[in-house]
Amino acid sequence: MKQGLLITFFTFFVTFLYWCVGQSVEQKEIHPAKDVQLGADMTTEQMAEAGKKIVEGKGTCLICHGSGERAPKLIGVGERAGGRIEGYSDLDYFAESLYEPEKYIVKPYAPGMTPVNKPPIALNDQEILTVIAYLQSLGGKPNVTMKTKLKYQSAEGSAAPKTQEAAAEELTGQQLATNYGCVACHSLTAPVRLVGPSLYDAGKRLSKAEIYESIMDPDAKLAEGFPGALMGQMLGANGFYNKVTSKQLKVLVEHLASLQGN
Amino acid sequence: MLEIPLGGRTLGTSPVISKSRRLFSDRFLLFLLFSVSVFLLINSNIALAEAPVEYRDFSKVFPVFGPKVTSRIAIWVVAQLHLYLAAFVLAVPMFALIIEFIGYKTKDKKYDKLAYEFTKLLSVSFSLTATFGAILTFMLFILYPKLANYLSSVFGPTFFWYAFLFFGEAGFLYTYYYGWGKFSPRIHLLLGLGLNIVGTSIMFIANGWVTFMTSPAGVDDAGNVTSVLEAMMNYTWMPINIHRLIANVAFGGAIAAAYGAFKFLGAKTDEERAYYDWMGYVGNFIAISAFLPLPFAGYWLGKEIYGFRQNLGMVLMGGGFSWLFIIQAILIGMLFLSANLYLWFGMGRIPGAERFRSFIKYLLIVVMLCFGVWATPSSVIATPEEQGLMGGSQHPVLKFLGVMSAKNTAVNVLILTTYISFLLYRRGNKQAVEHQDQQSSVSQLIVLLLAVTFAGAMAVYSWMLPSFGFSSEGKLGFVPTSATVLTYIGTIFFSGVAVLHLVNFLRAKKRHPRNLVSWAQFGNQTQFLIFVATISYVVFIGIYGYIVPTRIRIQMSVPQVGSVLLTMILVTIIDVALFKKAKIIGGIQWGKMRAISQYCLFFTAITFTWLMGLMGYVRSGLRQEWHVYEKLRDTSPDAFTPTLGFASTMVSVTVILFYVLVVFIFWLASLSGKKQYDGSDAVAH
Numbered sequence: 001m002k003q004g005l006l007i008t009f010f011t012f013f014v015t016f017l018y019w020c021v022g023q024s025v026e027q028k029e030i031h032p033a034k035d036v037q038l039g040a041d042m043t044t045e046q047m048a049e050a051g052k053k054i055v056e057g058k059g060t061c062l063i064c065h066g067s068g069e070r071a072p073k074l075i076g077v078g079e080r081a082g083g084r085i086e087g088y089s090d091l092d093y094f095a096e097s098l099y100e101p102e103k104y105i106v107k108p109y110a111p112g113m114t115p116v117n118k119p120p121i122a123l124n125d126q127e128i129l130t131v132i133a134y135l136q137s138l139g140g141k142p143n144v145t146m147k148t149k150l151k152y153q154s155a156e157g158s159a160a161p162k163t164q165e166a167a168a169e170e171l172t173g174q175q176l177a178t179n180y181g182c183v184a185c186h187s188l189t190a191p192v193r194l195v196g197p198s199l200y201d202a203g204k205r206l207s208k209a210e211i212y213e214s215i216m217d218p219d220a221k222l223a224e225g226f227p228g229a230l231m232g233q234m235l236g237a238n239g240f241y242n243k244v245t246s247k248q249l250k251v252l253v254e255h256l257a258s259l260q261g262n
Numbered sequence: 263m264l265e266i267p268l269g270g271r272t273l274g275t276s277p278v279i280s281k282s283r284r285l286f287s288d289r290f291l292l293f294l295l296f297s298v299s300v301f302l303l304i305n306s307n308i309a310l311a312e313a314p315v316e317y318r319d320f321s322k323v324f325p326v327f328g329p330k331v332t333s334r335i336a337i338w339v340v341a342q343l344h345l346y347l348a349a350f351v352l353a354v355p356m357f358a359l360i361i362e363f364i365g366y367k368t369k370d371k372k373y374d375k376l377a378y379e380f381t382k383l384l385s386v387s388f389s390l391t392a393t394f395g396a397i398l399t400f401m402l403f404i405l406y407p408k409l410a411n412y413l414s415s416v417f418g419p420t421f422f423w424y425a426f427l428f429f430g431e432a433g434f435l436y437t438y439y440y441g442w443g444k445f446s447p448r449i450h451l452l453l454g455l456g457l458n459i460v461g462t463s464i465m466f467i468a469n470g471w472v473t474f475m476t477s478p479a480g481v482d483d484a485g486n487v488t489s490v491l492e493a494m495m496n497y498t499w500m501p502i503n504i505h506r507l508i509a510n511v512a513f514g515g516a517i518a519a520a521y522g523a524f525k526f527l528g529a530k531t532d533e534e535r536a537y538y539d540w541m542g543y544v545g546n547f548i549a550i551s552a553f554l555p556l557p558f559a560g561y562w563l564g565k566e567i568y569g570f571r572q573n574l575g576m577v578l579m580g581g582g583f584s585w586l587f588i589i590q591a592i593l594i595g596m597l598f599l600s601a602n603l604y605l606w607f608g609m610g611r612i613p614g615a616e617r618f619r620s621f622i623k624y625l626l627i628v629v630m631l632c633f634g635v636w637a638t639p640s641s642v643i644a645t646p647e648e649q650g651l652m653g654g655s656q657h658p659v660l661k662f663l664g665v666m667s668a669k670n671t672a673v674n675v676l677i678l679t680t681y682i683s684f685l686l687y688r689r690g691n692k693q694a695v696e697h698q699d700q701q702s703s704v705s706q707l708i709v710l711l712l713a714v715t716f717a718g719a720m721a722v723y724s725w726m727l728p729s730f731g732f733s734s735e736g737k738l739g740f741v742p743t744s745a746t747v748l749t750y751i752g753t754i755f756f757s758g759v760a761v762l763h764l765v766n767f768l769r770a771k772k773r774h775p776r777n778l779v780s781w782a783q784f785g786n787q788t789q790f791l792i793f794v795a796t797i798s799y800v801v802f803i804g805i806y807g808y809i810v811p812t813r814i815r816i817q818m819s820v821p822q823v824g825s826v827l828l829t830m831i832l833v834t835i836i837d838v839a840l841f842k843k844a845k846i847i848g849g850i851q852w853g854k855m856r857a858i859s860q861y862c863l864f865f866t867a868i869t870f871t872w873l874m875g876l877m878g879y880v881r882s883g884l885r886q887e888w889h890v891y892e893k894l895r896d897t898s899p900d901a902f903t904p905t906l907g908f909a910s911t912m913v914s915v916t917v918i919l920f921y922v923l924v925v926f927i928f929w930l931a932s933l934s935g936k937k938q939y940d941g942s943d944a945v946a947h
């Protein structure tokens with residue numbers, strides 16, 4: 001019995017030791033990169049900004065192009081691209097490097113890059129145009145637009161992208177709550193009081209009509225213990241009432257009504 | 263208890279497990295297998311239908327477990343427990359068969375008894391493995407129906423084979439175990455071989471499913487299957503097969519050794535203590551022997567992952583999982599430490615081994631130094647102020663130890679050090695003697711040629727190094743001139759070793775009265791020179807690795823590791839010949855071990871288990887937000903890589919749960935040693 005207890009204690013102790021090692025290293029949660037919102041009416045400068053976000057996020061470019069050990073660094077590439085391959089403009093070079101990366105490999109690097117329009121990266125044609133704009137801006141002058149035609153573009157991918165307004169109409173309730181700053185004051189996932197009351201069980205306590213009223217006229221019915229005027233002022237200051245569309249409002253109310261507190 | 267007569271020999275006893283209990287567990291298992299087969303058949307037939315639901319939340323489907331247990335957590339626990347048990351169930355028959363074969367060849371009963379004792383642990387383990395496998399299958403279809411349906415659409419035909427082989431394994435396993443002593447030794451060995459073949463085939467099929475999720479093949483861009491065979495035999499299939507085959511043996515050996523330790527500590531007689539001490543030693547020997555080549559299988563797996571997709575390889579080694587490999591390094595370092603400690607403790611039971619006790623402190627220093635290098639990260643966790651003082655996240659001195667060059671060097675030296683510990687243990691009670699009946703020096707000549715070729719190859723490789731080029735970002739500030747000097751030093755040194763081998767041979771020949779070369783004179787010096795050359799070579803390559811491009815540095819790990827493997831083979835050949843007719847100073851006193859030595863065996867088993875859980879996590883987590891990489895995205899709320907702290911918690915929980923099951927398995931196995939119930943405590947009416 002005594003030996004059994006010693007062995008049990010020892011097992012827990014050694015497991016705990018390794019658990020501690022696991023807690024003491026760098027703790028990083030890695031989420032999939034969010035899509036960058038694009039619009040058919042973006043300027044070249046806006047495209048370059050969006051392209052930078054894609055390069056640093058969804059495109060995962062810096063995994064290999066960051067250190068320069070496995071792939072060339074991107075610093076100054078906008079200047080180098082034009083002279084890389086005879087007869088190729090910088091646009092041609094960038095397009096080929098992204099759609100058909102195995103065709104030309106910068107020495108002394110080895111092949112291994114996947115076409116960015118295919119999984120796992122799977123950028124669409126518009127996203128690739130913004131990446132090209134960004135790459136052109138690194139040492140050069142970007143000149144692509146959202147209307148630029150590349151020979152690699154697919155029929156689906158070359159369809160005009162949605163405007164930014166159209167893209168905004170397709171956001172989910174959770175995304176709307178984040179984008180409009182609801183989550184800054186209300187917890188949607190736990191019964192935790194923040195600046196405002198928790199909404200994690202809003203659907204259980206309130207009808208859709210009551211939720212709608214709480215958004216459009218926050219002072220009509222205040223939750224106990226919370227001051228009036230604050231929410232209305234904040235939403236007004238953010239321009240919420242001017243920006244939110246009726247479709248978005250419907251989606252947001254539906255989402256809040258679905259929160260049952262489980 | 264029953265005596266088992268076999269061809270006039272009595273092997274020992276077999277447990278009388280009640281017929282009703284045996285039949286119950288057999289019927290339960292068959293029912294389970296039947297249910298899973300039917301379930302899989304039905305689902306594989308409807309697999310092509312579009313699943314309306316992608317994902318279900320476990321906490322809503324089974325709220326009894328609470329809101330915190332999400333689908334990912336539930337699958338993680340069940341899958342990991344299934345893998346732990348399956349690894350054990352596949353490994354034990356492998357070494358049980360080998361040990362039984364040794365017993366058959368040497369006619370030594372204790373090997374047969376040992377093999378039987380290991381196999382005793384199997385029957386309950388097998389039932390538990392099947393149970394968790396069935397639970398895992400049900401849970402995958404309920405919680406991740408889209409993924410399960412997709413995999414069914416690709417691998418449907420293999421489910422039939424899997425279920426068929428499973429029945430086969432059950433048949434072989436129960437016949438092998440319950441038929442012990444009932445068949446002729448050859449038939450029984452063939453049953454064991456059949457069990458191993460079927461078990462390995464089952465693992466290979468399941469490995470096809472899981473490796474497909476990482477490196478899919480045999481499907482078109484839309485994910486529709488074009489070839490089931492190609493889907494099975496994808497990039498990472500064979501590396502995982504080999505890696506798991508070897509790792510299973512290491513893990514199974516460690517659990518078997520832990521069982522021996524458990525029984526040793528509870529032994530009542532000297533005879534029992536001696537037997538279980540020996541069992542613990544054999545289990546540990548199997549575990550460490552399989553552990554030593556395991557990194558090479560891991561390198562191959564890493565290479566294939568890089569070969570499949572570079573960005574996967576970069577995520578594995580340089581991205582979010584880089585700190586995980588520091589945890590792995592610590593675990594592996596601990597394994598080497600405990601392996602060496604157990605051997606050093608073991609030398610206490612060998613008369614004559616006190617001659618080598620003075621070496622232990624030097625070996626310990628080398629092990630600790632290598633462990634330190636092996637576990638040093640490339641960048642350190644530091645506050646912004648500390649980073650400002652250091653000029654970045656990398657320590658100005660320690661950063662050089664955090665790169666592959668240093669790590670490969672450290673682990674190869676660690677392997678050699680452990681091997682030296684084993685050599686000292688092996689020759690603890692032996693003294694090599696001259697033999698006047700030496701007929702020729704042919705075998706010594708062959709060994710000489712091999713040793714000279716080995717050293718010569720090192721010299722040639724050193725000479726060729728500058729042709730590989732230099733890194734544009736050379737670490738340690740080397741310049742090509744310094745590299746050339748290094749090359750000359752290396753070439754001259756290893757050429758010198760080759761010459762010394764020849765000199766050693768000629769001197770030994772000259773000293774012999776009949777101009778022959780005896781092992782006693784030639785063997786030790788040759789082994790010493792081989793060790794000096796290999797350790798120098800490993801360190802030399804490690805230093806040179808700092809000045810070559812990354813892809814060359816990775817390739818240089820092959821000659822480093824290859825030289826260590828060759829050394830172990832060559833030195834073992836010499837050692838066997840050297841001590842073939844050695845003078846035995848005294849017999850090994852099995853059982854004369856301190857209790858703390860048995861805790862080394864528990865430590866090894868727990869560390870192996872934790873390491874296996876961690877590596878299972880990285881294999882699965884590497885896919886990140888993909889269920890099947892590039893083909894089927896994970897759209898559940900758990901589609902993110904959790905922190906290493908969370909992963910450590912999950913691994914720790916599965917380790918504890920596994921050992922609860924192991925205690926149950928050990929307890930059941932130990933029932934056979936108990937007296938029959940005689941009803942003497944029944945209340946008289």
